[in-house]
Amino acid sequence: MADARDPRDGSTTADERGELFGVHIPELQLPGREYRAALEAARLGDDEVYLELGSGHGRGIVIAARDFGAESIGVEYLEDAIARTQRSAERAGVADRVRLMREDLRRIDPSGADVIHMHLGPAFHDVLAARLERLLAPHARVVAAGWRVPGWQPLPDALDRWDGGYVYRPADPRMQASWGARGQLADGTPTIEFRVNADLAELQPRLDGIPAAGRVEPDRTDAARGTAVLLALPPAGSGELTVWARCRAGRITQRGPSVATVSRRNGAP
Numbered sequence: 172m173a174d175a176r177d178p179r180d181g182s183t184t185a186d187e188r189g190e191l192f193g194v195h196i197p198e199l200q201l202p203g204r205e206y207r208a209a210l211e212a213a214r215l216g217d218d219e220v221y222l223e224l225g226s227g228h229g230r231g232i233v234i235a236a237r238d239f240g241a242e243s244i245g246v247e248y249l250e251d252a253i254a255r256t257q258r259s260a261e262r263a264g265v266a267d268r269v270r271l272m273r274e275d276l277r278r279i280d281p282s283g284a285d286v287i288h289m290h291l292g293p294a295f296h297d298v299l300a301a302r303l304e305r306l307l308a309p310h311a312r313v314v315a316a317g318w319r320v321p322g323w324q325p326l327p328d329a330l331d332r333w334d335g336g337y338v339y340r341p342a343d344p345r346m347q348a349s350w351g352a353r354g355q356l357a358d359g360t361p362t363i364e365f366r367v368n369a370d371l372a373e374l375q376p377r378l379d380g381i382p383a384a385g386r387v388e389p390d391r392t393d394a395a396r397g398t399a400v401l402l403a404l405p406p407a408g409s410g411e412l413t414v415w416a417r418c419r420a421g422r423i424t425q426r427g428p429s430v431a432t433v434s435r436r437n438g439a440p
């Protein structure tokens with residue numbers, strides 16, 4: 172599952188190589204009941220692969236293998252934490268269903284996993300999100316405990332307790348939205364295209380909190396590519412563009428590019 176590793180000749184420390192990314196506090200462990208609730212919400216099956224990014228002392232690894240019957244894979248950088256997890260798995264009688272890797276979790280290929288668990292910190296969830304979106308199997312579910320993944324929409328049965336974790340299905344095409352080309356209307360109003368699933372019911376675009384108008388483009392809308400919307404941006408404004416959309420599959424909050432608009436109306440440059 173791991174990508175090719177950097178050569179390690181022992182002359183540099185993990186910190187110098189930038190591998191100590193994340194919070195290296197395995198003691199910051201989730202309680203067993205939080206793991207169980209999250210893995211139930213994610214519907215982890217006994218024929219599935221559970222991958223925990225930053226598995227710490229291995230509580231989740233053992234619960235996934237023992238209580239859910241899954242093949243359980245832990246990625247962890249700290250040797251002591253791996254040894255401790257191995258001992259727990261042996262004590263629980265599930266060592267044959269547990270695989271532990273001492274790797275940098277940023278280099279792991281998660282494509283073989285059905286349920287991925289991470290409890291790493293807000294910035295790290297954000298950084299990993301793009302890689303997971305790209306590599307995960309379409310049916311995969313991601314549990315992000317402690318912190319949400321910005322820009323992802325939790326599944327309707329997501330847990331709402333702070334530490335239990337939110338369950339996502341990032342590769343679900345119904346929950347994908349994308350940004351298109353910038354342009355302008357005949358009167359100079361700046362525009363940007365936005366595409367979301369075909370069941371769009373409601374849309375609230377905002378540029379730095381200021382409402383923007385959106386109109387569906389029927390000619391460019393179809394079931395395969397979703398609904399195309401042309402957003403007309405406030406004539407003078409700057410900041411992050413966000414769109415809140417309601418679809419049959421759920422609600423989406425999509426963060427957009429940072430934009431600055433300048434009106435060409437009324438003689439402005």
Ligand SMILES: C[S@@+](CC[C@H](N)C(=O)[O-])C[C@H]1O[C@@H](n2cnc3c(N)ncnc32)[C@H](O)[C@@H]1O
Nearest residue numbers: 192193195197200201225227247248275276290
């Ligand atoms: C906050 S603890 C969570 C432990 C466990 N998942 C839990 O929730 O109970 C984060 C774990 O991720 C590990 N970690 C952080 N960055 C890592 C990296 N780049 N590669 C591998 N493991 C990492 C840390 O050593 C630590 O054990």
